[in-house]
Amino acid sequence: MSTEPIKGPASYFPSIEKKYGRPIGEWQQIVRDRLPAKHMDLVSMLKAEHGMGHGHATAIVAYVLSKENA
Template structure:
């Protein structure tokens, strides 16, 4: 039985297909922006890198959640 990916990571295959970069590329970019609020990073990805809102939001949500978990 295969587990269905849920949450922000469920967007990752379509993000990679649409924008031509692995998710790690986007997470690396976001890492340099984590001093900013969630929506400000989303807006930055949309305006500077051409991502759609849903894809940008999924990447930021995943990156910030992972950062919060590693700080615990």
């Protein structure tokens, strides 16, 4: 098991779950359900429809898109 700290977008996941009260998997699915879409369109959707802050929305979208394009 790695003891290195989590880096990148995933480092926001614990605070996103705590602040918005939903598991990160649900947020990721919300984004995946809107694909294909542009990064900023997905960020805007999370902000407008779910009241998410810009940084948190960007982290989720960046993570999902990185996995989809891997």
